[in-house]
Amino acid sequence: MWNMFRGKPSSREVAKGRLHLVLAHDRVGLEGGKLQEMRREIAAVISRYVPIDLDAVEVQIETKSRATELRVSSPLPARGGG
Amino acid sequence: MGRSIVITSGKGGVGKTTTTANLGAAIAQLGMSVVLIDADIGLRNLDVVMGLENRIVYHVVDVVQRKCAVQKALIKDRRLDNLWLLPASQTDDKDAVTPDDMRKLVGELKAAHDYVLIDCPAGIEQGFKNAIAGADEAVVVATPEVSSIRDADRVVGLLAAQDIPTRLIVNRISAHMVKKGDMLSQADVIEILALELIGAVPLDEHVVASTNKGMPAVLEGKSSAAREFTRIARRVVGLDTDAERETGGGWFSRIGRALGFSSATAA
Numbered sequence: 001m002w003n004m005f006r007g008k009p010s011s012r013e014v015a016k017g018r019l020h021l022v023l024a025h026d027r028v029g030l031e032g033g034k035l036q037e038m039r040r041e042i043a044a045v046i047s048r049y050v051p052i053d054l055d056a057v058e059v060q061i062e063t064k065s066r067a068t069e070l071r072v073s074s075p076l077p078a079r080g081g082g
Numbered sequence: 083m084g085r086s087i088v089i090t091s092g093k094g095g096v097g098k099t100t101t102t103a104n105l106g107a108a109i110a111q112l113g114m115s116v117v118l119i120d121a122d123i124g125l126r127n128l129d130v131v132m133g134l135e136n137r138i139v140y141h142v143v144d145v146v147q148r149k150c151a152v153q154k155a156l157i158k159d160r161r162l163d164n165l166w167l168l169p170a171s172q173t174d175d176k177d178a179v180t181p182d183d184m185r186k187l188v189g190e191l192k193a194a195h196d197y198v199l200i201d202c203p204a205g206i207e208q209g210f211k212n213a214i215a216g217a218d219e220a221v222v223v224a225t226p227e228v229s230s231i232r233d234a235d236r237v238v239g240l241l242a243a244q245d246i247p248t249r250l251i252v253n254r255i256s257a258h259m260v261k262k263g264d265m266l267s268q269a270d271v272i273e274i275l276a277l278e279l280i281g282a283v284p285l286d287e288h289v290v291a292s293t294n295k296g297m298p299a300v301l302e303g304k305s306s307a308a309r310e311f312t313r314i315a316r317r318v319v320g321l322d323t324d325a326e327r328e329t330g331g332g333w334f335s336r337i338g339r340a341l342g343f344s345s346a347t348a349a
Contacts, residue, residue, distance in 0.1 A: 010262075010263025010264065011263065011264055012260070012263045012264060012265060012266055012267070012270070013263070015227075015228050015266055016266065016270055016274070018228060019228055019231055019232065019274055020274070022228075022232055023232065023235050023274065026232065026235065026236065027235070027239065065276040066238075066242075066276045
């Protein structure tokens with residue numbers, strides 16, 4: 001995250017980053033533990049259709065203005081591979 | 083028919099009461115008829131910030147319990163022609179009044195005045211629910227600090243759920259600290275909360291001194307905080323329609339995603 005800013009981030013930049021994360025969670029009402037649970041279940045569902053690396057599944061909550069989005073990403077195996 | 087505006091924040095101590103007092107006085111200075119309601123039952127402070135603490139005879143709970151007409155409880159500020167205070171009770175608690183009581187009371191005052199400003203208590207419980215009940219619109223006061231912004235965000239969500247149009251005042255901003263990178267800027271706060279900004283009040287020692295004297299800073303006129311409250315008052319009443327409007331547009335989040343990182347939590 002800090003490659004956008006030169007050198008060590010200022011406390012202002014740190015605050016901004018922390019607030020985005022905190023508010024993403026606050027707005028959705030998902031505490032850390034629940035997010036992990038959701039991630040595990042989503043990974044399990046994907047793996048029923050496609051063999052994947054369960055640990056490589058990422059679940060992200062993003063805020064844009066006041067809208068919040070859930071993003072799931074998972075690397076998929078090459079076709080014909082396993 | 084007047085407009086009712088609730089001044090709220092979630093977090094305590096960020097300047098709701100100071101803002102209510104100064105914004106109210108500044109709007110009255112523009113010639114409008116203004117009533118300030120202290121909705122912080124049990125922990126009243128608007129009276130002391132206004133310097134009217136020795137003139138309280140009746141308060142909002144008396145009015146709601148019909149012990150007196152609202153006119154008897156209103157304290158007329160002698161420094162201006164058209165500013166009144168309806169004080170809170172200091173001995174009751176937040177359950178002494180219901181949201182319906184507030185709606186009726188504010189409605190009655192709106193019929194006779196141009197502006198009714200409601201000083202909301204800190205928190206999001208009964209006191210908050212009472213304070214927003216009669217409000218046509220809301221002003222959220224936030225300082226450029228993590229805890230204040232977090233609480234403000236929660237309040238913004240609650241106000242949106244009640245369809246109360248909400249705008250933002252950033253309070254106690256220090257240009258010097260922002261420049262040094264030690265304080266969030268008003269643009270940062272706008273971007274995070276995604277609200278329309280109506281003013282950014284600078285950190286100003288005059289505010290402390292004037293509160294000590296029970297004299298809202300705008301009545302003394304000379305400080306930078308006073309000037310900003312006056313500017314905000316002009317915005318609120320619609321005198322400055324060409325004032326620069328700043329709204330959050332999710333700039334940070336959009337840039338973030340383009341560069342391959344985002345304000346996100348990875349699980």
